[in-house]
Amino acid sequence: MLNRKPICGFSKTQFLFFTLVLANVVLVSSKSTIEPCSNSDSCNAMLGYTVYTELKVSEVASLFQLDPIAILTANAIDISYPDVENHILPAQLFLKIPITCSCVDGIRKSVSTHYKTRPSDTLSSIADSVYSGLVSADQIREANSISDPTVLDVGQNLVVPLPCTCFNGTDNSLPAIYLSYVVKPVDSLTAIAARYTTTITDLMNVNAMGSTSVKAGDILAVPLPACASNFPKYASDFGLIVPNGSYAISASHCVQCSCGPGSLNLYCMPASLAVSCSSMQCKNSNLMVGNYTVQQTSAGCNVTSCSYGGFVNGTIVTTLSTFLQPRCPGPQKFPPIIAPPSSVISDSIFAPSPAPQSDGVGSLTPRSSLVPVTGGSLTGLPPVSGPVGSASDACSLVNPLATFLIATLPFFSLKLIFAIL
Incomplete structure (x- = not known):
């Protein structure tokens, strides 16, 4: 029989409420913009990626099978630094990753990215940490026909289906490239629109949204003005x-x-x-x-x-x-270039999980002077600060309990509730 005493300071009523809240969280899934397609053409697109731990530029590039220089130039980072491909990027750095968006099974997605599994990997850690929520564990499982997601062979080569949209490379009849952006806990549609110089109405139209409500984990297609x-x-x-x-x-x-x-x-x-x-x-x-x-x-x-x-x-x-x-042109103006970032100040307590087989190497100090930035915000810095929190004094039973409930809901939530009553 289940002990009816308060669990770690929880009354029976509080515990029941906590269970119902968790059940609701489990039953609600994140939204992602899907663009139907009917031909085999492809287009250029971008991903909003948050570096999950200290990684070299070349290591980030290898996660997406890209040329390291392509990542640097997409973020207006100076490529003239010595040995720039081996420069170590800090955790929580936000980068724009250029990708090719294809038409696969009637929808737009990128399937050119492959990931080789390491000893401590799970589908969830690959999806949520390594690829910063751009893909779900279920999507990786389905793309690779994995029958038992709890068993991954070390060195297994996985297709990582990544979100992307094209919309004919235009937004309101002007050239645009679309960024797949994972909504952060502190984001709002207003803040996202302001950050990327667009409007709330435009974001709602592009993403077929019925309201301005967004939640952490949603993936929005954000139009970026572009030169075609x-x-x-x-x-x-x-x-x-x-x-x-x-x-x-x-x-x-x-x-x-x-x-x-x-x-x-x-x-x-x-x-x-x-x-x-x-x-x-x-x-x-x-x-x-x-x-x-x-x-x-x-x-x-x-x-x-x-x-x-x-x-x-x-x-x-x-x-x-x-x-x-009518008039002679002036000197060509170029986007501001920044030095390869080495550190990012963040108040977030939600630090990323360490990389499997991380070598623990510290950040490199640039060996040449910084390139001054004139005007605008620094490209490549995180779009928002992480949520601020404090350490909890709750007893050690709380986290295992929450983990158990998340793992067993929604299938066992009703059974658990009846047992409590």
Whole structure:
């Protein structure tokens, strides 16, 4: 017979209420925006990812099978730092991760990410910690046809289906790239809209929301204003789109394209990386990609420019064009670049779980001076501070009890309630 005495300070009524609250939490699932699709095309998208423990840039990149430079440029982080790919990023750092969004089984998702399991992994720890809630344990289980989620072989190669949306690369008929954002406990729709320079109405329309209510764990598609390319379909970087305030690397690290600030016209120029590249000079001119000349006339300003036209069969396509505009352009403005982050101040008590087989290496100190940031917020810093709390004096039975209830609800909640009564 179940002991009817108060459990660790809980009265019978309080315990019953606690059980009902937990049952309600278990029965409510997080929401995610789903975009139906009917063809096999793909698009560029982004994930809002929170680094769960100290990781090298290359380790974060390997979680998503990406080029480390692509992650750095997407977050406007200086790629000229020595050995930047091995720079250690701090836990709780928020990053925008560029991904390819495909059409799979009639909905938009990314299935190009694979994860090799480690000894202490569970499906829940992979979903909630390693991939910061961008995917659920059930989605990983279904994607890999796992019959018993409690048994994972070390070294098992898992497909990690990640959320993404395209919506034709536009928002209100303007170029946009969509960020899949996991709602934090302290978030509100108003704050999210303000942070990403959009409106509550736009977020509600994009995510088919009936109200402004959001809860932790929901995944919202957030439109980011962007610069779109017009490269031909046969170019390997066809469909390149760069969010405002960011960079993208292309043409085998030879070309770097940027967007903004103050303009949504894509601007491409030779990248700063020391690599072997094909010619970037426009034919019949001495201009290189990104160069332009101006000539003031009585009718306005004649501008001759050498533009990047895509990467085709290992060749950098260039386009020379001359056009008349009312005023001569000023110097090209670039998105502010920041140094690779080494620490993030956070008041959150919900620190991430340690990485399986973590080596415990501390943060590296940048070996070159910081790049000053002018205007705007620091790209790459967490969008919000974590919830603030204090240590509890509750007895040791409380946490095991809650764990038991969560594990057994909703199937055994009624049985437990009747036993208490």
